[in-house]
Amino acid sequence: MTALPSPRFDEFLRYEALTALLMAYVQACPNLVSVRSIGKSHEGRDIWAVILTNTATGADIDKPAFWLDGNIHASELTACTTCLYYLHHLVSHYGTDAQATHLLDTRAIYLVPRLNPDGAELALADTPRHIRSSTRRYPYDEAPVDGLTVEDIDGDGRILSMRVRDPHGTYKKHATEPRLMVAREPGEFGGEYYRLMPEGTLLNHDGLSIRVNKDPEGLDLNRNFPAGWRQEFEQPGAGPYPASEPEVRAMVEFLVSHPNIGAAVSFHTYSGVILRPCGTRPDEDMPPEDLWTFQRFSALGEKHTGYPVVSIWHEFKYHPKEVVTGTQDWVYEHLGALFWVVELWSPNKEAGVESYKWIDWFREHPVEDDLKLLKWSDEACEGQAYVDWRPFLHPQLGEVEIGGWDKMNFWRNPPAHLREREAARFPAWMTQIALSLPRLELLRTEVRALGPDTWRVRLAVANSGWLPAYVTKQALARKQVRGVMFEIHLQPDPAISLVSGKLRMEGPHLEGHAPRQSQLAFLPEREITGDRAVGEWVVRAPKGTRIHVSASAERAGTVRAEVSLD
Template sequence: MKKVAGVALLTLLSAWTLVAAGDEITVPLRFDRYYLPVEINDALKALHKAYPELTVLEEVGRSDEGRSLYAMTVNNPKTGAPLEKPGIYVDGNIHGNEIQGGDISLYLLDYLLGGYGHNKEITELVDRICFYVVPVVNVDGRYHFMTDPNTASSNRSLRIPTDDDRDGLVDEDFPDDIDGDGNICQMRKKDPFGRLKTDSEDARLMIPVKPGEKGEWSLLGHEGLDNDGDGRVNEDSEGYVDPNRNWGFDWAPPYVQQGSGEYPFSGTGMKALAEWIMIKSNICVGWSFHNYGGMYLRGPSRKGLGEFPPQDISVYDFIGRQAERITPGYRYLIGWKDLYTTYGDSVEWLTQIMGAYGYVAEVFQAQAETFRGNAEKPAPPEEERPGMAMLEEGITDRERIRFNDHLAQGELFKPWTPFKHPTYGDIEIGGWVKMSSRLSAPFMIKDLVHRNAMVVIFSAKHLPEVELEVTEIKAVGKNLFRVRTRLANPRAVPTMSYLAQKVKLYPKDMLKVSGAGAKVVAGGLLTDPYRDQVTYKKNNPETQFLVVPGFGKVEHQFLIEGKGELEVSYESRHGGKRTKTAVLE
């Protein structure tokens, strides 16, 4: 009887976390559990198979362990090539254990492709812009997180062997799943001098002893053995090179930024991805999905980089504040100021090297797993660093364990169990399991992936949508015409960020006027159409350089000699291409 119950429990556990691989992945995709790495690739292949005209599936490169890193481009070739349209970039799971980003990316793809031709808004969006989606950046990390025993916070790293404790050996003493349940939990030992005692409210939990009070338990750290026999347990696990500190903008060596790697882009997958992104010169907005905390963060990632230009901040704010509304509880914050400083992170690279508006999303809030009635809600704290507070605030273990009991039927916490440890003797193993703490419970995945995909879609709708008009052709003399043009953009994102303009990251948009029988004698920015005020350009007046602002317009005036057909063409990295013809008469 007991044995049967044990088997049933094991089956239940795997249903809660990972259904056995082998089910065929079909479109539309399902979001009732997290996809295994191989299933992510199968899902991408299934999407490509179902929507071959709208998708390109590419291997961007290989990881340090040789796994394929895939990207999917969603573009309708009938409305133009990708680089002729504004582009948006989305990635996830750069930290191996932060797997939700992979599932959010798949949901976004499934939603866009499934909605195309059925939903008007999605059809228009897919026809107008190009999506670049990399569901899993750290493919080795996702593989090892989901396949190997782990804590909720382990296997973040790139698989570049690193000697963390400087003993001359690399990755020689990792956490060990000594009770074989697939989790790395905690070890504790009876200890009258320990700093913890059993919580009288719930015997599974421990609380700190008061000064002078007798102790009961000492925590011995993560489950494991002393693999190399040096007297220390688990002192050098896989990596650690942090894939999100290894990028080539504002990189700093490991003595400044822990885990940055020996040099920027030392991770082969990171380098391949950067090279792949760099060709996508149309990327206007970039999103990178992490866990946890419930935040949408903009840069700069370090105070010393200086604040972004105010016009860029208003774009960030417009999207960020809407994101807060789409995902209640999340907060739109500034990386260095509200959370912490980072060097060499991927979104700062997207912002500063690609000229994109970059956001880091920290999905999942511990507060979503509260177990509180209305009267039990505490007042929100006032804090100096709200992002840090969102990481720490969370909920108490007493509350989490009731969520575990009543909403997860015990799946999130392993009861303390006696174990004979070769180094520590009689100990107990127990605590929070791998698929807890930073990952939404499966019943909440759909809500998580949907809201975050809608945030991406909102920002995608605000990629520049440039409209070119010839607003006036007026004879002002013999064979002389005054021609006025207008470039308007009803969306929030300009055709070039103000940061990119400030540092002259790449050439501005170009407006050209030409005609076989026409000679442009003067041309410039029309600053006041009513009082005919123009800032004329000194040389080559037929070619004007400009940026079309968000929610705005830019107008030009040309004085043209001659007659006949006139072509006005506009070309922009982020705003696409437009052409208009007119006749001088």
Template sequence: MINPPTFNHYYRYNELVTVLQNYANNYPHLVRLETMGQSHENRDLWLVTVTCWETGLAREKPALWVDGNIHSVELAPSVACVYFLETLVRGYEQDPDITRCLKTRAFYICPRVNPDGAELALADSPQFLRSGTRFYPYSDLDLPGLVMEDIDGDGRILMMRIPDGNGNWKVCPDDSRLMIPREPTEVGGEYYRLLPEGKIDQYDGVLIPTKPLKQQLDFNRNFPVCWREEGEQQGAGDYPTSEPEVRALVDFITQHPNITGAVSFHTMSGVLLRPYSYQDDEKFSHQDLTIYQKIAKKGTELTGYPAVSVYHGFRQHHESYVTGAFDDWCYEALGLFAWTVEIWSPQQQAGITDYDYVKWYEEHPLEDDLKLLAWNDQVLGGKGYINWYPFEHPQLGMVELGGWDEVYFWRNPPHELLEKEVSRFPGWLVWHLLISPLLDWYEMKVQRVGSEVFLLRVLVQNTGWLPTYISQKGRRKKQVQGCIVTLKLPEGASLELGERTVNVGHLEGRAYKPSAPAGRVGDETSDRAKIEWIVRAPAGGTVEVTAKCDRAGVVRRQIELV
């Protein structure tokens, strides 16, 4: 019996595993489930492969990698992956694009890269980490300070509002729920200090520093390309792929050269991010940047999210940049067109559209906060922003708790809006895979040229939009070889002319064609390759021809010698 999951809540680990197992049991012709490794706490890292198995193995088809939840509190990505899985199995034999995609191509989906961190974020008494739970960089660190935790047991970690004459915050005159910064020269008012909800370890009755976490890893700084050590970039790990979760991804993707692109789901900002994270677009091959921009345009059309370069549109300041990120590694090392999708934007939901994704948190107009509160009241019934309420803190005495619900409003969509938000992406993911290269036969001919002597001529072609090398970066890196065509002879036959195995090189797609047939433009046949053999064999025998290209699939055909 098929029991589809619901998409109005966030899955704990055991529930997610059950959901994935149900898909594999209910749709065996499309879905297979395996583990590609284990987390630091020995949880399985589950991988779902989706394709029509009747038309061939996944490894013999072009594929797209999709993952989510590499950061612990970024929970919507796991739901986005499962929603995509549901869309695929429901759309097969119903939707023509999904059907064509699954018959000729494959998806590799890892809904939860970081099960340990996510389980803490989803716990009844939650903890918020950046990524994994391994102590790093110092396992014996035990300094005093505030520890974020749910001190009143309501399952949320909010803010604490404490009266303080030297505090930086005051009540907004336009809405008493809202706290706004005190003016630089302002005195004589009622001021507050705002702190995350929590208790103070080793409290001396005066100072409240933030206690450094023992778990400071950031998995999305641990990938091999341009990795920087801890002194240069916090959370990068002991060495590239030092973390088992990251190593499992790197191992799987590098061992599956049929992968043609990658999409990693994160939260939040409501934007499609592309490389580079660490350098200017001028470092791009012109052709690769053009293809990225075309994919971006389609992504915006289908998802409603704008698309930007991380370096140009998603960093804090001119001296700040990120290295060791997943999408940079996919493109720079493997030549794949890879993306980071930041799901959800409370600002966009409230009608705030002209803002900087990162610098907004440093400074923005009061009108933005009022718009957010109004949206919270009108759409969420006030559930996103919690009105301040008194609480007897065990160390500080009477304080107030309140503010934005960080996990289920700010970092992730509220439960009732979750399905609507994750439903943006399946169309773009299917389209992204359908642009991949794809081998097919253009022509096959047999001509008798003598007694038991035959001339075989075959033409193989790339019917996909992208070339078989995917990108200029991939071509230069020589990550994949060209199209290999092999001839298998029947017993008693001999090859008189030609080689049994021929590398015909890479085949172009349609990606680099002009947008208008002007001037001396012509469609040369660089998408095809011709191979000829002379075979001596008794009439009526059968030869088998196979064409294989790592990122364009495998096609086979038997030819009768008549």
């Protein structure tokens, strides 16, 4: 048997190395791991999905499933690492850990570590560029004619900042820490001031005006999903129409063709927070049962990971007047599956900045926070997170200094020595979600003779999962799920016929074993066995005939049985 791979989680893999690693898992654990391409990226790379399940206990499509993805945004590479960490965790613990073993025996995991391989490859290039998402030029396929293009101009493999002395500049050196640039006070004058701008080159510079060009690759793949999609003037980067981009279309088509997916997590960076729906409406407009479910699993997320969980609508907006839609809205709003976005990694918390409000902090925060972050760079990152300013002769601006925050390697992603620690926060939470998914189980089959060649056949099933078979009320409202479907499979034989019942018939929606109220509730629970259902048929057939029956629920899986008429 091939040995299990031993990946390093402190380094980011280029596409070929990532592909080789995934195939090595398939070779080492062919009974647990398979890899398939769910589509091609803009540049023609395969988008790999890892399917994790014990094939000896059934096919993945017949089991309830959990989806996770990462790296939809080009430079958010720790998202890919976190997916790979969970892959390794499950396969390395299978057979020795009860939860990992039961999970892969009874459920399926669909794992896409790098949804956007083109953008990640550009971020990892020898001369990197840090774009938002896809490498496709959008909305226009043309080069800029002037302005500042962000790029690594001194060849050190990093894209930092440039500072230029200017009496009208916005920033000045901190009084006691001259490396740190701080904002001028209102009404302040008479000091030494600077303009700050990204590292890059200028085209057709007139000696006065500087405008930072947008990346010609202006897509944001997370704005290309169907739910809440809006045109470019209202939601930049959304693409020409919903799911126009191959990476998004691949994910959409996979999830739609795999209705067994009942819950999902998408990894991003950064902020050190877990985001829950909704993004387009407040909590009071959600189905209360769904809100309670999200709150229950979110509390588990806080317990397992140490990350707070917040509502996107109420606590994580880029601007208080803007609504931003993405994967989370489509997966919950359209499909009715549970969904969370994880923004991995918080340099703020790492530096001891505890009290801050996500997006608002980037608009304004006390200079004491910057000093804590600078101290963290010096002591924990060997001075590499905040790079000392050094002179550089700029081809258009002349004498400038380059330095400041290395956002790619210390803000968008943790430093190498902390990447595995961040990834290790999540397996326990994701496993608990996946093990809570609905699961259809066979209770029993019954055959009773009603005459010499007439038989009553019954198939009894139950949902053994914590969640109901429909998972959310939103799924019911959007008609994404049906009740349990019973089916009898009769041989094409004139001696065999169906007397009563239907070849295929819909039963009830099965509840899970989650309590809907406490034991001290004012009124007793009425539906004690809402997790069970029975399909019944009357068949005319010779004694000894073998009949196949089955039951299925989109998100709870499929069970099959064979009965003998005797």
